[in-house]
Amino acid sequence: MKPAIPVYDICSLSMGKDQQDLLIERLNHYLQNNYQKAIHQHGHSFYHLVLFTKGSGSHTLDFTKFSVQPYQVYFMIPGQVHNWHFSPDTDGYVIHFSETFFRSFLMHHDYLERFPFFSGDSKDQVLTVPLPAREEVKALFEKLVAEMETPQFDMIRVLMLQLFLLIERTSVREKKKAIPQQKLLVLRNFQQLINKHYRTIKLPKEYAELLYITPNHLNALCQDLLGKTAGELIRERILLEAKRMLTNADLTVTQIAYELNFQDNSYFNRFFKKYAGITPDDFRKSLNN
Structure with missing residues (x-):
């Protein structure tokens, strides 16, 4: 019988690093180690987001297919299913974090659910960062990558929340105008x-x-x-x-x-x-x- 769809945790994708709650890497490095796992349908036990800065290809999120575009960002929540096929020159940033990563940090444990891109609805989870915000978004990812060298996790949490708020403010398609x-x-x-x-x-x-x-x-x-x-x-x-x-x-x-x-x-x-x-x-x- 064909094996069950794999569901990966952060440790299984961190290539020997003792990472249980967090992984932040440049996408090209991550793809070198995990591309073969990712081309087949699989799930995650953690939150996952990717910003593409260059490259092409496609990714499928909960059976909806999207074409890769520079400065596209996509989000996944635990339990969703996806796979991807990228060109060799694809690059950007990838972040994995566990469900518990923000739990002791935020008073409201369901705080992330306020963001449309963490809704679990694929049509709200793939966004294009508009031109005026791209440098600021990229700079936050660069800070996060640098912070992983000698991680101070509260600083990383603050930077990640800043990133989520910036993407919500600049990139979420506004469908709710004048709605109470x-x-x-x-x-x-x-x-x-x-x-x-x-x-x-x-x-x-x-x-x-x-x-x-x-x-x-x-x-x-x-x-x-x-x-x-x-x-x-x-x-x-x-x-x-x-x-x-x-x-x-x-x-x-x-x-x-x-x-x-x-x-x-x-x-x-x-x-x-x-x-x-x-x-x-x-x-x-x-x-x-």
Whole structure:
């Protein structure tokens, strides 16, 4: 049987360095040691981000393919699946950090979730740094690389937070103009609840109860801000997890249906084909093409 999709931790990618919570390197050096691992679908147990400064190729994040461009930056959260194919001249910077790296540093443990690029939604995780901000962004990466020589971790945390705030301010596509902050907060809370409970809570009305609003209010808010119903957002998250699990050849379709709390295998197959356009088995076969 084909082996299960690998899920790497930071130690497995640090080439002998005793790195459990943090890795910061120039991308060309990182690729020399890890390119063969990265060309195949794999997952991470940590947060991961890359800034490209030159080169070409493509990378796939949760089954959405992106072309590499200079000063593109992409982010991943633990549990996502990706792979890449880059030209030999590709360069930039790569940062890995564990889920616990900021935990003792920040009062709000969910602080990173405020950034759209840490949402786990691939369309918000790949950004192009605009020209006026490029030198400042690159300078922060250079400081982070230099700081790793004799790491003072609180300084690294401060620089990383500065980088996240700068990218949010300059690079996040503005889709929320003139929208009250309260609406955005409810939507983000809904998305976070879906990420936590998609296996067991399937109905918009159940999420509305957790948010102390009516189902109609929740649905109207999703339609207004995203052009989708609350039910669509829930189904998209379930479908995404099904795709991730299907990359693991050690899991049968029946096991995946059970893990996602479908009534039976045939119901899961109908759900997947309706929203993905192909059967789970055909999707699994397509990963090898």
